[in-house]
Amino acid sequence: xxxxxxxxxxxxxxxxxxxxxxxxxxxxxxxxxxxxxxxxxxxxxxxxxxxxxxxxxxxxxxxxxxxxxxxxxxxxxxxxxxxxxxxxxxxxxxxxxxxxxxxxxxxxxxxxxxxxxxxxxxxxxxxxxxxxxxxxxxxxxxxxxxxxxxxxxxxxxxxxxxxxxxxxxxxxxxxxxxxxxxxxxxxxxxxxxxxxxxxxxxxxxxxxxxxxxxxxxxxxxxxxxxxxxxxxxxxxxxxxxxxxxxxxxxxxxxxxxxxxxxxxxxxxxxxxxxxxxxxxxxxxxxxxxxxxxxxxxxxxxxxxxxxxxxxxxxxxxxxxxxxxxxxxxxxxxxxxxxxxxxxxxxxxxxxxxxxxxxxxxxxxxxxxxxxxxxxxxxxxxxxxxxxxxxxxxxxxxxxxxxxxxxxxxxxxxxxxxxxxxxxxxxxxxxxxxxxxxxxxxxxxxxxxxxxxxxxxxxxxxxxxxxxxxxxxxxxxxxxxxxxxxxxxxxxxxxxxxxxxxxxxxxxxxxxxxxxxxxxxxxxxxxxxxxxxxxxxxxxxxxxxxxxxxxxxxxxxxxxxxxxxxxxxxxxxxxxxxxxxxxxxxxxxxxxxxxxxxxxxxxxxxxxxxxxxxxxxxxxxxxxxx
Amino acid sequence: xxxxxxxxxxxxxxxxxxxxxxxxxxxxxxxxxxxxxxxxxxxxxxxxxxxxxxxxxxxxxxxxxxxxxxxxxxxxxxxxxxxxxxxxxxxxxxxxxxxxxxxxxxxxxxxxxxxxxxxxxxxxxxxxxxxxxxxxxxxxxxxxxxxxxxxxxxxxxxxxxxxxxxxxxxxxxxxxxxxxxxxxxxx
Numbered sequence: 177x178x179x180x181x182x183x184x185x186x187x188x189x190x191x192x193x194x195x196x197x198x199x200x201x202x203x204x205x206x207x208x209x210x211x212x213x214x215x216x217x218x219x220x221x222x223x224x225x226x227x228x229x230x231x232x233x234x235x236x237x238x239x240x241x242x243x244x245x246x247x248x249x250x251x252x253x254x255x256x257x258x259x260x261x262x263x264x265x266x267x268x269x270x271x272x273x274x275x276x277x278x279x280x281x282x283x284x285x286x287x288x289x290x291x292x293x294x295x296x297x298x299x300x301x302x303x304x305x306x307x308x309x310x311x312x313x314x315x316x317x318x319x320x321x322x323x324x325x326x327x328x329x330x331x332x333x334x335x336x337x338x339x340x341x342x343x344x345x346x347x348x349x350x351x352x353x354x355x356x357x358x359x360x361x362x363x364x365x366x367x368x369x370x371x372x373x374x375x376x377x378x379x380x381x382x383x384x385x386x387x388x389x390x391x392x393x394x395x396x397x398x399x400x401x402x403x404x405x406x407x408x409x410x411x412x413x414x415x416x417x418x419x420x421x422x423x424x425x426x427x428x429x430x431x432x433x434x435x436x437x438x439x440x441x442x443x444x445x446x447x448x449x450x451x452x453x454x455x456x457x458x459x460x461x462x463x464x465x466x467x468x469x470x471x472x473x474x475x476x477x478x479x480x481x482x483x484x485x486x487x488x489x490x491x492x493x494x495x496x497x498x499x500x501x502x503x504x505x506x507x508x509x510x511x512x513x514x515x516x517x518x519x520x521x522x523x524x525x526x527x528x529x530x531x532x533x534x535x536x537x538x539x540x541x542x543x544x545x546x547x548x549x550x551x552x553x554x555x556x557x558x559x560x561x562x563x564x565x566x567x568x569x570x571x572x573x574x575x576x577x578x579x580x581x582x583x584x585x586x587x588x589x590x591x592x593x594x595x596x597x598x599x600x601x602x603x604x605x606x607x608x609x610x611x612x613x614x615x616x617x618x619x620x621x622x623x624x625x626x627x628x629x630x631x632x633x634x635x636x637x638x639x640x641x642x643x644x645x646x647x648x649x650x651x652x653x654x655x656x657x658x659x660x661x662x663x664x665x666x667x668x669x670x671x672x673x674x675x676x677x678x679x680x681x682x683x684x685x686x687x688x689x690x691x692x693x694x695x696x697x698x699x700x701x702x703x704x705x706x707x708x709x710x711x712x713x714x715x716x717x718x719x720x721x722x723x724x725x726x727x728x729x730x731x732x733x734x735x736x737x738x739x740x741x742x743x744x745x746x747x748x749x750x751x752x753x754x755x756x757x758x759x760x761x762x763x764x765x766x767x768x769x770x771x772x773x774x775x776x777x778x779x780x781x782x783x784x785x786x787x788x789x790x791x792x793x794x795x796x797x798x799x800x801x
Numbered sequence: 802x803x804x805x806x807x808x809x810x811x812x813x814x815x816x817x818x819x820x821x822x823x824x825x826x827x828x829x830x831x832x833x834x835x836x837x838x839x840x841x842x843x844x845x846x847x848x849x850x851x852x853x854x855x856x857x858x859x860x861x862x863x864x865x866x867x868x869x870x871x872x873x874x875x876x877x878x879x880x881x882x883x884x885x886x887x888x889x890x891x892x893x894x895x896x897x898x899x900x901x902x903x904x905x906x907x908x909x910x911x912x913x914x915x916x917x918x919x920x921x922x923x924x925x926x927x928x929x930x931x932x933x934x935x936x937x938x939x940x941x942x943x944x945x946x947x948x949x950x951x952x953x954x955x956x957x958x959x960x961x962x963x964x965x966x967x968x969x970x971x972x973x974x975x976x977x978x979x980x981x982x983x984x985x986x987x988x
Contacts, residue, residue, distance in 0.1 A: 529938075530937040530938070531937060531938045531941075532934040532935065532936065532937050533931075533932070533933055533934035533935065533936065534938070534941070535931065535941060536938055536941050536942055536945070537867055537869070539938070540866075540867070749870070752870055752871060752874075755871075755874060756873075756874060759874065759877065763932070766881065766884075767929055767932055767933070769884055769885075770884050770925055770928065770929040771926075771929050773884040773885070773887060773888050773925055774884075774922060774925040774926040774929055776888045776891070777887060777888060777891055777918060777921065777922035777925065778922055778926065780888075780891050780892070780895060780918070781918060781919060781922060784895065784899075784915075
C-alpha cells in the first residue's frame, strides 16, 4: 500500500478525531439528517465518567452527560424550562398548574409566567421544591426543579438533600418506549429529584429515599397485585443506585435511542386530554386523533424548536421578529406567507382550503380553531381531564367523572388577537383573605386544614362542599385569623364571605372570574368542521356555538346549578345574533327569490342586448324597415 | 381585488348601460305622462336603494371595518325590497326607456335606467352566488367587490331616473286635472 493511499484512509479518522476532541473548538455536531447514534459514556454532575460496577457508582447526570456535546445552558432557556425566569416574555396564556385539593374545595390556577388569572406559586408561599413535589410528575425537569446556587446551599431548604431535578432530555427525545414517567412520580414522592433520569429510562434501580418520611416498599406501581407484598413492612432503605449492567457495553457506554423530533407519544406524556364524563369516557375508543397525526405528521412538525428549545407555539402574531414562525401557523402552512414562500401554500403537503360559500368576515372574526379544533360544541361543554391537571399517564385507579379540577371545553372567547377562539376554562375555587382595599390572597389548603380539619372531614371530601360547610369554615377561619382580615371563599365565580352579623353573603370579584386558555387540538378535518353542515350550525337560535350554556362547575356547585351564557364569554350581542339567526329560517326562500329576480333581470338585459345587436346590424348592414 | 379591477368593472357597467340605452331597438312611444301607480315601484325601489346605501356608508367612509350588526340586517331588508321591486320596474319601464322617437323620459334618465338595471342585476346575482357553496374565499372577495360596484352604480344612476319618473308622474297628475277641468268647461 503506498503512502498516498494510507493518507486517504487516515483522513476521515483524523477529521473525526479533530472534531471529537474536547476543547474550545465548539459544539460537536454531525449536521446530518440522520440522527447521531448516541452510544455514549455516562457522566456524573462533576463530569466524571460512571463505572456501573463501582461499589458506589456515581449518579448519572443528564446535564453532565449531554452537556459534553450540547449547549445545555441555551437549551435550559427553552419554553419548557424557562417559566421561572423573569426575563422571559409570558406569551399567550396557556394551561396553568392547578393546585387541587378536594377536601378543602381548592382548584387554584398557578403559573410562574404571570398569566392574568393565575397565581404565582412563589407569592403563595409554595417553595420551588414543594412545587416539584406537587407537579414534578409532569415537569420535564429544569425550571423550578433547578434551584440557584444560593438556594442549593441553604440548609433551610431541602435541595441539598433532594438535589436538583435536571432537565430530562429523554422525556422527549428517547425514541423507544422504555421511558417510564411513572418512575418520575415514584422518585419525586421520595424526594429523589436527582435520581429521576436513571429511574425513568430504566438504566438502573434507585433504592431508598432522601426523604426520611418516605416509605420505600417498592417503586413498582403494580406491586399491589402481589399478595406476597401485602404483609411486607415498608421501611427506610439507604439510598443507592444499582445500574442495569446489561445496558452498558464493554466500554461502559450506553446506547440511547434518541431522536431529534419527539414522537407524539412523548408529547402526550404531559399534553394528553381525557373526557371524564362517563358517557364520553366509555366511548373513548371512538375518538379520532388530530387530523394532522392521522395524516402522518407529528407534533414537532409544527411545534418546532432549535437548540434554544424555544418551542413554536403555532399561533398567529407569536413573534414579529421571526417571520418564519408565521409559516407554522394554520394559516401560514395552508395558505403560505409572503415573507418566506412568496405566498406559496401547501407546506408539509397541507391542502389549500377553499372555504366555499363562507363569507370572508368569518376569517377576520374567528380563529381557524373555532371551526376546526376541539369537540363540536354541544348544549353544555365537556368536562375534561388533562395530564398536567389530573396526572394522566400515571398508574392509578381513576374514578370516572367528577374529578377535580373541573375543566370545561369548548368555550368561545376572544383570543389575544380579538378573534373568537375555543378555550378551556376553569372556575377558580380557594379560601382566601381579603383586605379592606378588596385585594384577595389565597390561603393554601394545608393552612385551611390546620384550622378546620374537623369540619372539612373525609366525608365532606366525598360529598363536596355545601353552603353550610362553607359558612362553618368561614366562621372558624375568621376566628383563627388574628390579623383581622376577612376570610372568604372564592368559588362559582363569586366570593363568599360572612358579614359582621354573621350572615352569609356573596359578591363578585375579578379573582373569581374563570381562567381560560386557548385550545388548538384535536384538529378536525374540513368535513367535520363546525359549519360543514350549513350556516345554521351556528346561525340558529338554539346553536350551542352562539347560545350554549356554560355551567358554573366548582366544588360548591354541581353541574346545572348555576349557568352562564356563552355570549357572556364570546362578547357577542345575544339580541342581535338571535335576530340574525331567525333570518336564516327564510334564507333558502330568500335565495330562491333572489335568483329568480336576478335571472329575470339578466334575461331582460339579454333580450334587449340582442335587440341592440340587431339594431347595430340594421344600421351598419343596411337592411330593412 | 385591485382598484384597477374596480375601475375596469365600473367602466364596463357604464358602457353597457349607455350601449343599451342607445341601441336597444327603436320604437315610437307616445310622449305621455306616467300614471301615479306606475311611478310608485321606482320610487319604492329608490328608497330601498337609498336605505342600502345608508347602511353601507359607515363602511364606505372608513368609519367601520365591516358591514355588520343591525346595519347588516337593515341592508338585507333593503336588499329584499330591491329583489322584489326591480323586476317590476324593469318590466314596466324597459320599453319606455328604449331610444324612442318620443319617449317621455329625458335622454339622461334613459341612459341611467339601463345603467341601474345592470348594476342591480350584478348586485343581486353576486349576493346570491356568495350565499351558495360555489365561490371560494378569493371569489368571495371578488363577489363582494362586484356587489359593491353594482350597488353604487345603481343607486347613483337610479336616483336620476326615479326623479325623472316623479316629475312625469306629477305632470300626469296635473294633465289629468287639466283634462278634467277642460271637460267640465266643455260641458
